[in-house]
Structures are given as C-alpha cells and as structure tokens.
Amino acid sequence: MVTENLYLFLDESGDLGFDWTKKGTTPYFIITLLVCYDENTVKKIKSAVQKTLKNKVNHKKNKTRIMQELKGGSIELPIKKYFFMHLPAEGWGIYAITLDKRNIYPHLQSKAGKQKLYNFLSKFLISKINIPETLKSISLVMDRCKKIDDINDCNNYLRNEIFRILPSIKTVFDVTHEMSHKNHLLQAADLFCWGIFRKMMQNDSSWYEVFKKKVVFEEVYWPE
Known part of the structure; x- marks a missing residue:
C-alpha cells in the first residue's frame, strides 16, 4: 500500500520481570504494533473504539461505573467481536x-538490561514494516508506563536506530508516550496484544482467530 504517513501505536502484555518465585511473573513478554497507513484509518479505528464503549460497555442505564477505555482482559469475546466488526477492512x-x-542472558535481566531489551524489541518490530521511499513521516505513540528518564532514553534510541533504516533522511520520525485511557488507538492495540498474549499463555486463540488475518508479522524471539 502506497502511503506518505505511517501511524504506529505500541502496546505490550506480560512483564519483564525475572523473579520466577514472584507471583504473576510471566514467561512471555509481548510487544504489539498497530500500524495505520493513513489518517482516515486512524479516525475509523478511533470510531470503532468509541462505538464499542458507548454501545456495548457503558450502555446500561444508571450504571454507576463508567469505563473510560477498552482493555483486553476486561471485556468479553462478543464485545471484542463487535469492535472488530466496526473496524475498516483495509488500511491497517x-x-x-x-x-x-x-x-534471556543474565546481563539483560538487570534494570538497565531490561530497558535495552525493551528498546531493541521495539526497534526490531518497527524495522519489519515495509517503509516506502516516498514516506514523509512516521508517528509512533507508545503506552506511557515509563519514568521520564526511561522515556528519554527510549526516544533517543529509537530515533537514532530508525533513522538508520529510513529510505530518506527527509522522513520525520516523531515519538510520544500517552496514557491509554486518553488514546483510543492504544486501546485497540491493547486488545490485539492481549489476544496474542492469551494465545501464548493459555493456549486460547478464540479472540486471536478473529483478527489473525490482519497480522502482518509475528515472531517468537529467542524461542526454546
């Protein structure tokens, strides 16, 4: 697909902890990119999230608690299917x-090591996108779950590494970190990321099967 602007939304599931005695430590850590090839697609996916929240999540009268965002682990499969049904057929x-x-090697299990690992995996995933020579800009939005120093480190690393793979030095690369409840596209990315995580952790592919045809790239890194 020919495009001049790419819109990327990055979310993750699981954790990067390595204390296997700690409850909740997961064997897998998953990073997912939702890639939109034009601004109109971004608007349509945003609309799908808004419709799902309005018509399926917060539709009951006199509901005391209003959900501000869609979360993969909090909504049932029929609601996820409703969301998918309202997504555009193309453009993402x-x-x-x-x-x-x-x-994972021991030296990557430290705090600094985990940060390097996260940055590398994010860059690796972005590098798998087929970037056209005519591309004018890439906008990357990441779920804000880091401290400011880690955010700056991540941004600097990604800018330096992504510019190495861009076909044109004129391409603008912008990175922002936002709270997921304020960004509908991050919520969409969370739903897909949760589906992949659920498949890996519970061998439950019920939601994954719904959207798997939209998966352009998927890989297990350092498998057994």
Whole structure:
C-alpha cells in the first residue's frame, strides 16, 4: 500500500520481570504494533473504539461505573467481536513479537538490561514494516508506563536506530508516550496484544482467530 504517513501505536502484555518465585511473573513478554497507513484509518479505528464503549460497555442505564477505555482482559469475546466488526477492512495491520524470557542472558535481566531489551524489541518490530521511499513521516505513540528518564532514553534510541533504516533522511520520525485511557488507538492495540498474549499463555486463540488475518508479522524471539 502506497502511503506518505505511517501511524504506529505500541502496546505490550506480560512483564519483564525475572523473579520466577514472584507471583504473576510471566514467561512471555509481548510487544504489539498497530500500524495505520493513513489518517482516515486512524479516525475509523478511533470510531470503532468509541462505538464499542458507548454501545456495548457503558450502555446500561444508571450504571454507576463508567469505563473510560477498552482493555483486553476486561471485556468479553462478543464485545471484542463487535469492535472488530466496526473496524475498516483495509488500511491497517498488526505486527507482534513475543519474547520468551526463559532464554534471556543474565546481563539483560538487570534494570538497565531490561530497558535495552525493551528498546531493541521495539526497534526490531518497527524495522519489519515495509517503509516506502516516498514516506514523509512516521508517528509512533507508545503506552506511557515509563519514568521520564526511561522515556528519554527510549526516544533517543529509537530515533537514532530508525533513522538508520529510513529510505530518506527527509522522513520525520516523531515519538510520544500517552496514557491509554486518553488514546483510543492504544486501546485497540491493547486488545490485539492481549489476544496474542492469551494465545501464548493459555493456549486460547478464540479472540486471536478473529483478527489473525490482519497480522502482518509475528515472531517468537529467542524461542526454546
């Protein structure tokens, strides 16, 4: 697909902890990119999230608690299917990488090591996108879950590495970190990321099967 602007939305599932005695530590860490090839597609996906929240999540009268966002682990499969049904047929794709944490070298299990690992995986995933020579800009929105120093480190790393793979030095690359409840596209990315995580952790592909045809790239990194 010919495009001048790319809109990327990055979310993750699982954790980067390595204390296997700690409850909740997961063997897998998954990063998912929702890639939109034009601004109109971004608007349509945003609309699908808004419709789902309005018509399926917060539709009951006198509901005391209003949900501000869609979360993969909080809504049932029929609601996820409703969301998918309202997505545009074209103009977007899913890229995902699953890290098998059981094979990670010890030096990457420190705080600094985990930050390097996260940055590398994010860059690796972005590098799998077919970037046309005519591309004018890339906008990357990441779920804001880091401290300011880690955000700056991540941004600097990604800018330096992404410019190495861009076909034109004139391409603008912008990175922002936003709270998911304020960004509908991050919520969409979360739904897809949760589906891949659920498939890996619980062998439950019920939601994944719904959207799998939109998966452009998927890989397990450092598998057993």
